[in-house]
Amino acid sequence: MPDRSESQSVPSALRQIALYFRLTGWISFWSQLVLAVVSSVVLLLFGVFSRSPGGSAGNPGTGFGIFFALCGLAILGGSIYWTFRYTRIARQLESPYADTRPRKSDTIQLLRMGLMVNLAGMLSTLLGAYAIVGTLAARSISQPQTGILTDTTRLISSLDMFAVQANINTIAGHFVGIVATLWLLNRINRT
Template identity: 35%
Template sequence: MALVTAAAPIQPVVEVDSAVAVSEAAKKALARAANATRRVGWFSFWSQLTLSVISAGILLFSAAFTSQNGPGVALYLTLFGVVAGLVSTFWTFGYTRLARRLRGYSLGGARGALRRVRKRDVLATLERGCWINVLGMAATLLGLQATVGLLVAKTLTNATANPFLAGGAGSYNPVLALDVFLVQASTNTLLSHFVALLGNLWLARVISANAEA
């Protein structure tokens, strides 16, 4: 009987210490995930906002002054990529709000806060962001291919019509400077989606490694 009473206090002490250790480890992991989400969210937001706004301005300028027969398929595809870039810009802004919620729990939030920010929900949000970037990149790549093909066709047509004057001083060049601006808008849009896609994939890796289910 004396043996039972002497051993009884040992079990609760071990359980309490283990629970505290797990709780502290989880809070530190959530703090790391929150810091990563905040940094990547702000970096992706400002990068995409700058590149998308510049691309939109170049695209509108090129559409207004380049084509006399109205915008072509390349312009529409590039425009879709720019719009997807703007959507992704505000999508990544939501990561900064998510980082605040993760930070709140890591500083000692209630157990219910963890259920409101579940790992599978965060990963689903990152997956949607990846799909936005993939669709935007796909449309922009198709638009860029069409634009480059049109520029090559113009160059070859001029070289065929004037084989001795092509490239010479004073020769007619059907490729306008505004046509090249459309290529610049496409490359800016591609860079915007690429930066956001890398950020989403890296965040998914960090969240999977540090956050609870």
């Protein structure tokens, strides 16, 4: 059995890395959670009100854009879980027993996976944003410049802007995850 004083000493560099993981994990977790909740509510409102008469449900490209926006939001949920794992890694790193601490290579692999999750989510959300903004741009160009409106279904409504806002919030959530992961990778590689 190892000596208790030897097994309970955690090197100061490891304590510092654990502190980085805990703080960055919690900040990223709560930031992403707030952005995901706001995006979910906005997309829910868009879904409910776009089905009403005069809504945006029949616009070409909107369905494609909303599909990718929802995919990006789902991946953001996975990223939120992943950043929560960073706080659990911090606990493991502070363990007084060296055999229960994760290896540096395992921790780096976990961070790389978190980075890939956020990049995939950002790509999906960007594809959705391109489709939605492209649809809105096409509708704005097709509006008559005379000031006389004959077809009100081509107007850009405030409801259409909800979908854009939800995408921007989701992209921001993925950005927070990318920045947090890159910062942790930088900290870990310095030790």
